[in-house]
Each structure stands twice: as C-alpha cells, then as structure tokens.
Amino acid sequence: xxxxxxxxxxxxxxxxxxxxxxxxxxxxxxxxxxxxxxxxxxxxxxxxxxxxxxxxxxxxxxxxxxxxxxxxxxxxxxxxxxxxxxxxxxxxxxxxxxxxxxxxxxxxxxxxxxxxxxxxxxx
Numbered sequence: 001x002x003x004x005x006x007x008x009x010x011x012x013x014x015x016x017x018x019x020x021x022x023x024x025x026x027x028x029x030x031x032x033x034x035x036x037x038x039x040x041x042x043x044x045x046x047x048x049x050x051x052x053x054x055x056x057x058x059x060x061x062x063x064x065x066x067x068x069x070x071x072x073x074x075x076x077x078x079x080x081x082x083x084x085x086x087x088x089x090x091x092x093x094x095x096x097x098x099x100x101x102x103x104x105x106x107x108x109x110x111x112x113x114x115x116x117x118x119x120x121x122x123x
Contacts, residue, residue, distance in 0.1 A: 002026050002098050002112040009094060009117030012086055016121070020081040022096030022114055030074040033099045035110060036081045038092035038119075045095065047105045049081060057102060064090075086121045093118050 003025040012018055020036070033052050039045040049070035050059040058070055067086075072079040079096055094117050097110035104110060 002028060002032065004096050004098065004112055004114035006094065006096050006114040006117040009119045011120045011122065014086060014088055014121055014123050016086050017082070017084045018086065018119060020083065020094055020096075020117060020119075022079045022081075024077045024079070024098070026077075029077040029098075031100075032112075033102050033104060034070075034072060034079040035097045035099060035104060036070060036079075037095045037097060037107070038090075039095070039116075040092045045107055048094070050104060051079065052102050059103060059105070083119070086119075088121045088123045091119060091121050 004022055006022045008020040030053055035050040036048040037045045038048050048061050048064055051070045051072055055072055067084050069082040096114045098112040099110045101109050
C-alpha cells in the first residue's frame with residue numbers, strides 16, 4: 001500500500017511558477033514509477049509527466065514540455081512537479097499517482113492516487 005498526499009497548489013498569475021509536492025507513505029516508494037496527472041471539471045484526467053523509479057527516464061505531455069519538470073527524491077519519499085511559465089489553461093486539479101509500469105500514461109496503469117491539489121492560474 002502507498003498513500004500519496006499532494007501539496008503546493010494555489011493561485012498564481014500567468015507567467016508565474018509553482019512547485020507541487022507529493023509525499024508518499026511506506027517503504028516501497030522507490031520501487032514505483034510516478035506520474036502527475038491533471039483534470040478540469042467535466043474533462044478526462046490526463047497525464048502531465050512521468051518519472052521512472054530511478055529518475056533515469058521522464059516523459060512530458062506536449063502541452064507542458066519545456067515549462068514543467070518532474071523530479072523525485074527517494075530518500076524523502078517525495079515526487080515533485082516544478083511548473084514554470086504557467087498559463088491560464090494550466091488551471092486544473094493536479095494528482096500524483098504510483099505505477100509499477102515504466103512509461104505508464106493511462107489511468108488504469110496506476111495503482112495508487114493522491115487526493116489532488118488545485119492549481120489556478122489567473123490571466
């Protein structure tokens with residue numbers, strides 16, 4: 001079992017930055033590949049970024065490439081999402097999730113989910 005708790009969301013102006021954190025409980029965090037997803041009301045949850053358990057492989061959705069950076073600290077059981085140059089269209093609830101599959105991009109490939117943190121970008 002892995003419990004995930006996101007933090008760091010909030011209200012920011014367009015062009016600003018936020019760093020999301022996702023703290024995991026349990027001693028098995030380093031065995032999971034981690035992803036960040038986002039979801040707007042009435043829309044499907046979609047992958048934003050993914051990082052392998054050893055940080056050697058990352059993936060980004062086209063919409064965030066060059067602006068967002070995913071990283072992890074296995075010693076702290078935490079995965080991060082640094083978000084720069086934020087745009088109003090980045091406004092969503094952001095979720096972290098844990099998967100046993102490297103490169104996982106589909107919701108069904110993730111076994112554990114956090115409760116989400118709201119990010120609002122004003123224009």
